[in-house]
Amino acid sequence: MWARVWAIFIKELKELSRDRMTFAMIIMIPLTQLMLFGYAINTDARHIPVGLVDLSQTSESRAVEQAIVATQSVDFVSRYASIKEAEVAITKGDISAVLYLPADMTRRLFSHPLYDHQQPYSALTRPIGQWIVDGSDTVIAASIRALRNLPLDEINGLATARTAPSFEVVQYYNPEQRTVVNTLPGLLAVILTMTMILFTSAAIVREQEQGNMEFLITTPVRPIELMIGKIAPYVIVGLVQVTIILSMGHWIFAVPIKGGLLSLFFASLLFIFASLALGLVISTIAKTQLQAMQMTIFILLPSILLSGFMFPYDAMPVAAQWIAEALPATHFMRMIRAIVLRDANILLLGKDALWLGLFTMAGLAIASLRFNKKLE
Amino acid sequence: MNTDSTKEQQVVEYAIEAQGLTKRFGNNIAVNQFDLRIPKGSIYGFLGPNGCGKSTCMRLLTGLLEPTEGQIRILGENLAGHEESLKQRMGYMTQKFSLYEKLTVRENLDFVGAVYGLSRARRKIRIEELLTLYDLEHQTKQFAGSMSGGQRQRLALACATLHSPELLFLDEPTSAVDPENRREFWERLFDLCSVGTTILVSTHYMDEAERCHALAIMEQGYKRADGSPKTLMETMPATVVEVSGDELRQLKQNLIQHSEIMSAAQIGAHLRVLVKQEVQDPLGFIKQLSAGRNAVLARPSLEDVFVACTGGRHVG
Ligand SMILES: Nc1ncnc2c1ncn2[C@@H]1O[C@H](COP(=O)(O)OP(=O)(O)O)[C@@H](O)[C@H]1O
Numbered sequence: 001m002w003a004r005v006w007a008i009f010i011k012e013l014k015e016l017s018r019d020r021m022t023f024a025m026i027i028m029i030p031l032t033q034l035m036l037f038g039y040a041i042n043t044d045a046r047h048i049p050v051g052l053v054d055l056s057q058t059s060e061s062r063a064v065e066q067a068i069v070a071t072q073s074v075d076f077v078s079r080y081a082s083i084k085e086a087e088v089a090i091t092k093g094d095i096s097a098v099l100y101l102p103a104d105m106t107r108r109l110f111s112h113p114l115y116d117h118q119q120p121y122s123a124l125t126r127p128i129g130q131w132i133v134d135g136s137d138t139v140i141a142a143s144i145r146a147l148r149n150l151p152l153d154e155i156n157g158l159a160t161a162r163t164a165p166s167f168e169v170v171q172y173y174n175p176e177q178r179t180v181v182n183t184l185p186g187l188l189a190v191i192l193t194m195t196m197i198l199f200t201s202a203a204i205v206r207e208q209e210q211g212n213m214e215f216l217i218t219t220p221v222r223p224i225e226l227m228i229g230k231i232a233p234y235v236i237v238g239l240v241q242v243t244i245i246l247s248m249g250h251w252i253f254a255v256p257i258k259g260g261l262l263s264l265f266f267a268s269l270l271f272i273f274a275s276l277a278l279g280l281v282i283s284t285i286a287k288t289q290l291q292a293m294q295m296t297i298f299i300l301l302p303s304i305l306l307s308g309f310m311f312p313y314d315a316m317p318v319a320a321q322w323i324a325e326a327l328p329a330t331h332f333m334r335m336i337r338a339i340v341l342r343d344a345n346i347l348l349l350g351k352d353a354l355w356l357g358l359f360t361m362a363g364l365a366i367a368s369l370r371f372n373k374k375l376e
Numbered sequence: 377m378n379t380d381s382t383k384e385q386q387v388v389e390y391a392i393e394a395q396g397l398t399k400r401f402g403n404n405i406a407v408n409q410f411d412l413r414i415p416k417g418s419i420y421g422f423l424g425p426n427g428c429g430k431s432t433c434m435r436l437l438t439g440l441l442e443p444t445e446g447q448i449r450i451l452g453e454n455l456a457g458h459e460e461s462l463k464q465r466m467g468y469m470t471q472k473f474s475l476y477e478k479l480t481v482r483e484n485l486d487f488v489g490a491v492y493g494l495s496r497a498r499r500k501i502r503i504e505e506l507l508t509l510y511d512l513e514h515q516t517k518q519f520a521g522s523m524s525g526g527q528r529q530r531l532a533l534a535c536a537t538l539h540s541p542e543l544l545f546l547d548e549p550t551s552a553v554d555p556e557n558r559r560e561f562w563e564r565l566f567d568l569c570s571v572g573t574t575i576l577v578s579t580h581y582m583d584e585a586e587r588c589h590a591l592a593i594m595e596q597g598y599k600r601a602d603g604s605p606k607t608l609m610e611t612m613p614a615t616v617v618e619v620s621g622d623e624l625r626q627l628k629q630n631l632i633q634h635s636e637i638m639s640a641a642q643i644g645a646h647l648r649v650l651v652k653q654e655v656q657d658p659l660g661f662i663k664q665l666s667a668g669r670n671a672v673l674a675r676p677s678l679e680d681v682f683v684a685c686t687g688g689r690h691v692g
Pocket residue numbers: 401404405406424425426427428429430431432433
C-alpha cells in the first residue's frame with residue numbers, strides 16, 4: 001500500500017514542480033497578497049479629503065479649521081462659496097464630507113459650554129457648525145463622527161481640566177493598534193483556504209479531465225491510496241506558504257509572534273488537513289477544473305467575510321455565526337490570532353483544534369465514500 | 377477424452393464471456409443485449425463507426441462501468457466481486473492517451489510499474505525489456521507530452537503490458553498513427569498473442585479488422601454479426617456484383633431505387649452492388665437492370681459484410 005502511495009506522491013511532486021505557473025502561484029500568492037493587504041488594509045481612516053464652506057470668515061472660524069486639521073483625520077482640499085456647490089462636489093466624489101460654518105458661528109461659539117465653561121448647557125445651545133458626510137463608506141463616516149465632540153476650549157486657550165472619563169481602557173495586545181497585526185494571521189487563513197482547497201480539488205479533477213483516471217481505475221490502486229498520495233504534496237505546499245507569510249510578517253511588518261512556533265505549525269497543519277479534506281470532497285463532486293474553481297470560491301467568500309477576517313465574529317447575527325462555525329477558517333482564525341497575538345498555547349484552544357480534526361475525518365470519510373472506482 | 381471433460385475445458389478456455397450485456401445512459405442505450413465469447417489466446421475485434429458503443433463495451437468488460445443488465449465472466453471468474461484481483465491480470469489501453477504528459481517515458485513506466493506492485497528490481501528489468509521491444513530506448517528522458525502519435529501509442533502499449541497481463545484491452549489503438557506504424561503495431565500484437573495473451577481490440581479500419589481471429593460488427597449498441605472474417609464473408613446475407621461500363625453514376629441512381637439492392641458504391645471504374653440474398657439469380661437480375669454493361673460476381677470483402685450487416689451505412 002505505501003509503495004503505491006509513495007509512487008503517486010512522487011509523481012504528483014514531479015508534475016507540480018514542472019508546472020511553472022502553479023509553482024509560481026504557490027510562492028507569489030502569499031507574497032503579493034501579503035504586500036497588498038499588509039499595506040493597504042487600514043480601518044482607521046486618516047487624511048480624508050473634505051471641503052469647507054466658511055460663511056463666517058472670522059479669526060475664530062480659521063481657528064476652528066486649524067483645530068480640526070490638527071487632528072489629522074481630515075484634509076481640507078477645497079473651499080466652496082455655498083453649501084449647494086459643496087453638495088455637488090460630494091456627489092461627484094471629489095470630497096467625502098464638507099464642514100459648514102454658518103455666518104453666526106462666532107456667536108454660537110462664544111455661547112457654547114465646551115468653549116466657555118462658564119456658559120450653562122441648555123436647550124438653546126446650538127452646535128457651531130455642521131458636517132455633511134457621504135455616509136456610503138461606514139469607516140469614513142465613523143471617523144468624521146468622532147469629530148463631533150472636538151474640544152473647543154483649546155481654541156480659546158482656556159483649556160481647563162477635562163471631565164474625567166467614566167472608564168479607563170488598558171490595551172493588553174497590539175498596543176499601537178496597528179491593523180496589520182490583526183490582518184496578517186487572518187490573511188494566513190484566507191490564503192491557505194484558497195490555495196489548499198483549489199489545488200487539491202483541481203489536482204484530482206485534472207486526472208479525470210485529462211483521461212488519466214480512466215487508466216488509473218483499471219490499475220490495482222485503491223481510492224484511499226490515490227487520495228493520500230495526491231494530497232500529501234500539498235501539505236508541504238501549505239507549510240511552505242505558512243513559513244513565507246509568517247516570516248514576511250515578522251521581518252517586514254514587525255508582527256510579533258508571541259506563541260510558540262510548535263503551536264503555530266500544529267494549528268496550521270490541522271487547518272491544512274481540514275482544507276485538503278474539503279478540497280477532496282469538492283473533487284468528488286466537480287466534473288471539470290472550472291467547476292472545482294467555482295466551488296472553491298463558494299467556500300472562499302464566506303471564509304473571508306464570516307470567519308472574523310473582515311468583521312468581528314461577535315458583531316455578526318446569530319445565523320451568520322452558525323455558518324461561520326461550520327467553516328474551518330473561523331476556527332483557524334481564532335487559533336492563529338490567539339497564538340500569534342496573545343501567546344496562547346495550543347492546549348488552550350482544544351475546542352477549535354478538535355473541531356478541525358473532526359472536520360478532516362468527516363471530509364476524508366465522505367470523499368472516500370463518494371470516490372468509487374467507477375467512471376460514473 | 378470424453379465429452380464431459382471437453383465441455384469443462386471449454387468453459388475455462390474463454391477469456392471473456394458476457395451474456396445480455398446492456399448499458400443505458402439515461403434514455404440512451406449505448407450497449408444493447410450484447411453476447412460475447414472470446415477464446416483465450418485470440419485477437420478479437422470490435423468493428424463499428426464512432427458512437428456505436430465500442431468504448432462503453434470495453435469499459436463494462438474492464439469493470440470501469442457497471443452494466444445496467446447482464447453477466448460478465450473474465451478469465452473464468454465473475455467480474456462482479458472480483459474486480460480487484462482481476463485488475464492484476466488485465467491491461468487496458470484507453471482510446472485517449474491517458475499517461476502523464478509532464479512525466480518522461482521512463483517515469484511513466486516506473487509509475488505504472490509501482491502502481492501494479494512490481495518490485496524495484498523487477499521493474500528495472502521489465503522496463504528495459506519494454507523500452508527495447510517498443511523502440512523507445514532513445515526517448516527515455518523525453519516528456520510524454522512532446523512525443524509523436526506513434527511513440528505515444530508504443531508507450532501506452534508498453535504501460536498496458538508492463539505487468540504481463542493475460543488479457544489486454546486496446547481501444548482504437550491505431551487511430552492516431554500512420555499506416556506504416558499501424559502495420560508494425562499489429563506485428564507486436566501478434567507477438568503478444570503468440571505467448572498466450574488474449575487481446576480485445578476496437579477499430580474502425582477494415583484492414584485491421586480483417587487481421588483479427590474473430591470480430592463483432594457493431595452498430596448503435598447492437599452486435600449485428602460476429603465470427604471469423606472468413607466466415608463472415610462466406611455467410612453474409614448478400615451477393616456482390618461488380619458492374620463496369622459508362623455512366624455508372626446514373627446507373628447507381630437507378631439501382632438503389634430497387635428494394636432488392638442493399639447498396640451500390642462506385643469504387644474506381646466499377647460499381648460494387650450488394651444484392652439481397654432472397655434474389656434467386658443476382659447476376660442475371662443486375663445484368664437485366666444495367667442495360668448491356670459488363671457485370672460479374674465478385675468475392676465479398678469485409679466492407680461488404682459490414683454494409684450488408686448494418687443496412688448500408690459506411691464506417692468511419
Ligand atoms: N458517460 C456517458 N454518459 C452518457 N452517454 C455516454 C457516455 N459514454 C458514452 N455514451 C454514449 O454511448 C454511445 C456509445 O459511445 P462509445 O462507447 O464511446 O462509442 P465508440 O467508442 O464506439 O465511439 C454514444 O452515443 C455516447 O454518446
